[in-house]
Amino acid sequence: MVDALREVHRVLAPRGILIDARPDSRVLAYAERRKVRGFQRFGVVRTNRVELANDRASDLAIARAVRERLFRRKRHGRFWHRVPFDALADLRHYLREHLRFLHRADWVVDAATRKRYATEQFVIRRAVRFEILEASVPASSRPPTRSTASTRQKRQQTEGARRPG
Amino acid sequence: MSGDAEGQFGDVGRHVPALSSILRPQPLVELQAWGGTRLVRGKRVLDLGCGDGRFALGVAAFASTVDGLDPDDEAIAAAKEAARESGARNVRFAVGAAQRMPYPDGAFDVVILSWTL
Numbered sequence: 334m335v336d337a338l339r340e341v342h343r344v345l346a347p348r349g350i351l352i353d354a355r356p357d358s359r360v361l362a363y364a365e366r367r368k369v370r371g372f373q374r375f376g377v378v379r380t381n382r383v384e385l386a387n388d389r390a391s392d393l394a395i396a397r398a399v400r401e402r403l404f405r406r407k408r409h410g411r412f413w414h415r416v417p418f419d420a421l422a423d424l425r426h427y428l429r430e431h432l433r434f435l436h437r438a439d440w441v442v443d444a445a446t447r448k449r450y451a452t453e454q455f456v457i458r459r460a461v462r463f464e465i466l467e468a469s470v471p472a473s474s475r476p477p478t479r480s481t482a483s484t485r486q487k488r489q490q491t492e493g494a495r496r497p498g
Numbered sequence: 499m500s501g502d503a504e505g506q507f508g509d510v511g512r513h514v515p516a517l518s519s520i521l522r523p524q525p526l527v528e529l530q531a532w533g534g535t536r537l538v539r540g541k542r543v544l545d546l547g548c549g550d551g552r553f554a555l556g557v558a559a560f561a562s563t564v565d566g567l568d569p570d571d572e573a574i575a576a577a578k579e580a581a582r583e584s585g586a587r588n589v590r591f592a593v594g595a596a597q598r599m600p601y602p603d604g605a606f607d608v609v610i611l612s613w614t615l
Contacts (some may be wrong), residue, residue, distance in 0.1 A: 337546075337596035341611075342545065346604040352532060353611045412531040414523045461523065463532050 334394035335401075351404060353395060356433065357411055358388045359458035364424055364438045367417075375421075375447065377437035378414040378457055384433045388452040392463075394465070404466035415456040421447060424455045435451040450454070508566060525556020535560045541607035546596055548613030549588070551577030557610075558586040565606070566591040567599060 341351055358380040363370035380388075398404050418424040429436050434457075457491060500510055524527075538561045545554040548566030550573050558564045565590065568574050577591040594600050596614075 340597055340599050341580075341609050343603055344599055344601045344605050345544075346607055347607055348539065349604075349606060351611070352537070352608065352609045354528060354532065355611075355613050408533070410531065414527075416521050459590065461531075463528075465532065465537075473591070 334391060335397050338394055338398040338403060339401075341418060342468050344397070347468060347470040349468045350407075351466040351468065353391075353466065354461060354463035355388070355391070357462035358385050358433070360411070360460040362434065362457055362459035364440075365415075365456050365458055366450050367456060372456065372458070375450075376440040377456070378428065378438050378459075379435045380433055381435050387421050391433050395466070398467070402469050404468055406454055407465045409462065409464040411460050413460050414461050417456045418457075420453070421451040421455055426459065427457070499550045518591075524554065525553045528553070528612065529557060538608055542605065544601070544609045546605040546609055546611050548577060548591065548598075549573045551580050551591060553612045554589055554591070554611065555580055555584055555586055561608075562588065564589045565601070567594045567596070569593065569595050 340353075345351065362374040362378040362380070364375050364378055365374050395404075399406060416427070418427065424438075428434055428438060514540045523531075523606075524558045529537065529566055535557075538557050540560075540562050543554075543557060543561040545551075545557075545564060545566045546552045548568045549570070551556075551566050554566040554577065564575070564586075569578070571593045574591050574593045581589045581591065592600060
């Protein structure tokens with residue numbers, strides 16, 4: 334992943350923008366029933382361990398790219414995304430096939446309540462996070478700073494003074 | 499994929515693969531959450547891991563050019579087909595890996611990793 338980020342840095346213009354957006358597995362997702370106004374929480378949907386590890390690896394790759402000064406963190410945030418379903422059975426079917434989520438929700442309502450509203454509309458509400466990073470300017474294309482320029486000038490003067498004749 | 503939910507939300511999680519891009523936020527919704535269209539307006543954009551081109555085609559109206567890169571050749575074929583159907587002329591798709599991209603240095607102003615990394 335760090336290799337890919339180095340390559341991203343290469344193809345980006347100096348001070349170009351990298352946007353990294355993905356589901357936020359650090360935050361729980363929810364199974365909710367759609368009401369006339371708003372939503373009623375029916376259950377919690379957890380991310381599976383493999384995906385949690387993948388997400389951590391992605392976080393570490395970004396952190397390393399920042400440590401290597403390829404990118405500078407500019408801004409980050411999170412928004413909520415709702416995946417809608419016509420009925421509870423559809424939501425369950427979706428979870429059974431899903432690769433990120435555990436295949437069963439942890440219900441916070443009893444079986445009778447689930448059965449009563451089973452044919453109503455449901456959503457899975459999940460967090461999506463994003464981070465905006467700025468590509469650093471490669472050292473070779475940076476204009477010399479005042480301190481480097483003056484240091485170079487002093488060095489040349491010193492070398493000139495040392496030279497005989 | 500039908501029913502009331504589709505009408506209300508524009509997409510619906512019924513009988514489609516769990517990883518289908520249909521179930522992701524709409525490109526404009528995502529773009530607004532990140533800070534708005536100014537992020538890509540008039541810019542050279544690369545959608546890395548573009549899949550079927552959902553996001554690349556979504557931002558094409560604002561960007562100067564959009565390139566989509568994905569290792570999945572079937573997804574890229576679908577993306578090219580979608581681009582033809584949409585009539586977007588500033589979008590190109592290619593098969594490739596993020597570790598060795600077929601682009602010169604400094605070719606883009608914005609690189610987007612949307613649900614990719």
